[in-house]
Amino acid sequence: MPRTNHLLVLLLVMLGLVLAGCGKQSGGLPTTYGKRSGNAGASVNGTKVLSEMFRSAGYWVKSYSVVSPSLLKNDVIVWVPESFEGPNYEFQQVILNWLAEKDGRTFIYIGRDFDASVQYWEEAIQKVPPEQKLDTMRQRSLAIQDFDELRNFIAEEEDYYFFKTERDAPRRVAKSLRGPWAKDIDASKTNIVLRTRILPATTDALYEGYDTLDSDEPPVYAVEDIDVLLSSRGEAIVTRMGSDYSDSQLILVTNGSFLLNLPLVNPEHRKLAAKLVNQCDRDSYSPETVAFLETGDYVDIRRADDTTDATSGWEWLSKWPLNLVGLQMAWWMIVLCFALYPIFGRPKQLPAAETSDFKKHIDSVGDLLEATDDHAYAQLRLQQYQQIMKGDAVYRRSKTRRGEGK
Template identity: 70%
Template sequence: MIGARISRWTVLLLLVCTLAIGCGRKSDNLQTGYGKRTGNQAGSVNGTKALSEMFRDAGYYVRSYGVVSPSLLRHDVIVWFPDSFDGPTPEFRDTILNWLNEEEGRTFIYVGRDFDASIEYWGDVLNKVDPTQKFDVMRQRSLAIESFDKLRNYQSPEVNYTLYKIERDVPRRIASSLTGPWAKGIDAAKTKIELRSRMIPPDEDSIYEGFNTYDEDAAPIHLVEDTEILLGTGKEAIVARLGSDYSDNQIILVNNGSFLLNLPLVNPEHRKLAAKLVNQCDPAYYAPDSVAFLETEGGVRIMNADQSTDGNSGWEWLSKWPLNLVGLQMAWWLIVLCFALYPIFGRAKRLPSAETSDFKKHIDSVGDLLQATDDHGYAQLRIQQYHQVMKGDTVYRRSKVRRGEGK
């Protein structure tokens, strides 16, 4: 199996970023964007940068997408952290099932939205700040809870997405004990897996009820005939695997990101669970090498063609590998080169003034003027007149010969 480990610099980066946010400051300084691993929200407490680095450390090529496109579907593993409480639509569900049916060794990971790390952050900060700052921290935590509940309260208490069911009308709880294969080697007392909804994986009968079995174009439901609880608490599933004895493809369902997002991964026990997720994507007979993180806002957009097409502007070659890795560096050095060669830095230098006493320059100027007349006879005449003047002789003047006739 692929040795899934998170690098030390990633952990240190997360710790530094968390501490740098500052205790008791306003929430404007706390990044809370959900499910992003790139851009300004990559360091968010709700981001997925740390998890993506674990995939990268395990040897995967990792990339992010905003829509479902042919480029996304060429990857071996797709990870989806939706920023809304809505599950997969039937169209998106069938797209994923057809993608799984195309090749072996593929994995789709779905992580539910029912968690907000900013609430946990302000709760931890509350016990560490000065008494003068506690009121402000309590206010920030209350605002985070209000914002989260406002999104959650508009959801239906029970929804069936065919691949799983969600029951939201349950009390909030912390998993005090862990069961299943992933629980081995995990100290449940040191984890903090928060559950606010109940995820119910399908059984063999319920999975067939969600599809029209008489439709020849129906999605390949035989890929998800078996259900395995990888991590649970009591009789409740936290992480479930949908698969089949006839295929190495699988769907991993995770109740929420309370142990997979940036802030929760500071916990060493949570990193162990995340490593088990990375290892789960490595089947026995296949070696997947690419992971795609699907970063959606609201609903999922499905496109039949990639967002960018070749030959539109002539600069598409900069987005192709490996030039896309060095394009920014090349542009930076070109800018530095332009600044080094062309602009004038500092005060402008004063050029030395020309000396008017140099008689040689006078001769060169007269020669240039005579050459410009293009009249050899006239030039010879002017030279003779010069010598006669210098010797004191009478100046010879040609009065009836026009310029140009002596050529």
């Protein structure tokens, strides 16, 4: 199947989530956040569609759950954390060093402050029959309640070096769009929801306290240029922090309200996602690999490489009890194959069985006589044979009548 057709099928499936199944309990709606593989890839909060857009553009795409040397070999890293927290100090140093290590690299951060399940139930209210509308409204309220409970753990204000966050900004929808990415985008048809305000750092803030003579200082010069690619009423939605010298860049996206699976059903959102994919293709460099970093409450940074951090789709074989039962079954299947289908050397042609061997006839008659378990009868049959061969009269075995003795 061509890649473009494969992407179209994915989008139709996501559209079916909105048009069909409305009014079901929220327990049946997959809402896992920030995953692209396995069952979580079909979640309304998944990144399967975005990853397929990268794949359709010619990139090799993998998923990682930890920061390891194998992850840092990729040209593009898309970080979609499930946590509302940004990068800690250690991860900030890893990002800067990775960007400075090789030209043409791109690190994409997608903020967490969005839940597509709320959008799902909002759209479902307009499509369900009247008798299901009350239950759908209840599901929407539950989704909002669950998401607000998660947001309560966000710090009111936080500084993550590359950007600062303000939690208590009111919920708002971007009605107008500005910036290079706003070209050919109909803002009235988009549905970009903004919650936590992300304020990109300024150049002065990046270099504050920076000692150019200290060789141990992180390479801040990798993100010294700051450009707002998409904004609404002066608020940055997508920001590029990069260097014209190395052509490496860090892209900050406020949240996934136009990049997750369900929002990408919207054609205008797909245009914005395509601009994000194209932004990774630099003028002087052609990246080939994209890594989706899928983390939970914290970022696990490993100095030694871990060959199991990249998910291939066969991880379920390493989970209990399949890891125990599966290995035993595989071992027995191998033994069975060797037992049923062994061929050692060239096959030989066995000699054909002879049908004219009189000895076999004698053996068969002997077996039949032995099966009767009657010695007298066997002797009589032998005498009859001898009489026939000598030409004498044939004697028959007398039958014992009922009531008479033998």
